Amino acid sequence: MISRVTKDKKTGTFYYTIEVGTKENRKRKVKKNFKTKREAKAALDLAIAELQKELANDKYKKDLFLGDYLDYWLKAYAKSNTAPNTYKGYERIILVHLKPGLGHIKLHELSPVQLQNYYLNKLDTLSAQSIKHLHRLLSKALNDAVDWEFVSKNVVPRAKPPKPKKFRPTFYSKEELDRLLEAAKSSTVYYPIIYSAGHTGARLGELRALQWTDINFDNRRMAITKTAYEDENFNVQIRDLTKGGKDRTIVIGKKLMNFLKSHYNRYQELKKSLGDGFNANDLVFFNSNGHYLNPQELHRAYKSAVKRAGLKDSRFHDTRHSHASILLEKNVHPKIVSERLGHSKIGITMDLYSHAIPSLQEQAVELFDEEDDNEQ
Template identity: 50%
Template sequence: MAGKLKKDKEKGTYYFVLEAGKGANGKRRRIKRTGFKTKKEANAEMIKLETELAINTTTPQESNMSLGEYLDYWLDNYAKTNTKPKTFVEYEKIIRNHLKPSMGHELLNTLKSIQIQAYYKRKLETLSAQSVLHQHRLLSKALNDAVDWEFINKNVAKGAKPPKPIKTEMKTLNVDQLNLLFKSAKEKSPTYFPIIYGAGQTGMRKSELIGLTWQNVDLKSPNPKLYISQTITEANGKYFFNPIPKGKKPRNIKITPQLAKLLSELKIEYDYQKKVFGDTYNPNNLVFCNSRGNIMAPSEITRALKRVLKTAGLPDIRFHDLRHSHASILLSANVHPKIVSDRLGHSKIGITLDTYSHLTDSLEGLAVESLDQMLD
């Protein structure tokens, strides 16, 4: 945005011409102000107008704004400052790879629910219902904000019907199968055995295991514990360190003597590698790292688990199902659901009871049998 200050020789006054970008018709826009008695007065008014225009041009013009332009504006003015870094990266990726290529050219104020519905139908040809639902939620939130900011009068995404994802069936390993998995992992995948073993022994999430540091491992107390104070997540090839919210205490998990023994052996190896390679090895002080001392990629952990399962002849499960297996084994052993809930880090015991209702129903059956034997 450039301005030119000139003197009107006939009138003896000053004026300026300011370049103000392009108008709604696409043509170059200029603003002219005349009649200033002094050069200083004209320059001050020009600077003031330049500032006003700079502020106004950061907001897209509603009349000819495309959906793509608005989504860029929403990312910059809302998502960047109101979401976690990982969430922002995921939103930006969805907008760049999906929403803008398909609907970015549509005008924001003429967008129809039926156009969004057609978009969902097309996307379901290549994406899961869960992925399309995630896109719907993003788009609906962005258009809600467009209503709040008075760009549009109505959120048309509310009129579109997103697909209902099929709930992923929980698959669990029993005690014998889990022990077989541990044995096979130790033999066939020594690098990833510790994290697989840790998942089955504690029920921790993958992100919690990846983010566990040695500062949060207590092996010296009579009851060894792990403290969950951060997670590490990955999005679009980038890693994000996510500390627990301020004011919230780290979750602690008591561990078995077997796991404590494994961690003690890992700590000895860690100290040795640190002594040899110095601070360049495992700079984040992680308990579970790859052979180079770097963060374990979630995809590599999954692939390692799949290989071990196949070698051992075990059912194909997700890494997250090790968490479900841990909880199922404890509940089947009549461990109180509150204890299981605390180990898993559920905010409410009701979440645990709902998630594992198939087990709690059978446990209630055992309770009824006990009552029948004790009471007349």
């Protein structure tokens, strides 16, 4: 860097000059019309300090590794802009997959070919769908890197992750779901939540957070307003917002209402014998100690019930899919099913349960056939 203060012989004023770079690639900055040399020198000192700060920042950006940037992105964006479970998922993807495989590459040197080879190697241990999740997270993080001027462009979209097979959730028919619920009866602790999941299609976190004040026995309504999740220390936290982004109230059938009334009466007897400290959170579904149900233990109990019922393998979340599929096959309007599930858009419902929609189309064309029959 070369700098100087010079007097303009024509005007009698002073100006400063700063030159940066090599002889072949030199940049020059000139600032004129200072009345005194002292003013020009003071302005020059400020300009040099600012320029040095910019140069240091540029060097920092050039030396920044992708792994360090992803750590920064988690703190600067993900921590305050995503749901807790989403953040945990992002953090795990970065720690377990992206940093070990790509973290050593400097952010500004990351190339599509490096990503392509990374995806290819990952196919040995991950599904195409999981690699697509890595790709999406990385693309989002680097879009933010462009916005924050860490890099000039995002190279991630130029890499092509493997195409995943379309997700096919497990659907049970009404008869199969009834068999599952019957088999789940042997688990006193987990039967109530499994039964309720089959009859409502609610998510696990929503059911775990459900309190008795959320159930209106007179009007047969269930208010779903919050979800339960585990933080990084495996402590249960409650978030007052469902995954779909809004609260919802669903109508519950007479069978489920009678079941919940019986469940509530048993709960009152337990509370009377064990004291008011039992189930202090007034949960609808609780373990033998009156605390939140453990998801891992619930999944084990669910899998055992599936096996006893002689059904094809499924996850607890598939009770939600079965509930929706059964409703659609019974010609319940997709909009109603979408609202019941808490989907943000009806398109999500239509895409997930397209297998159950043909019955609606058949019903539609039958109307035209009936008209033709009447004309004859």
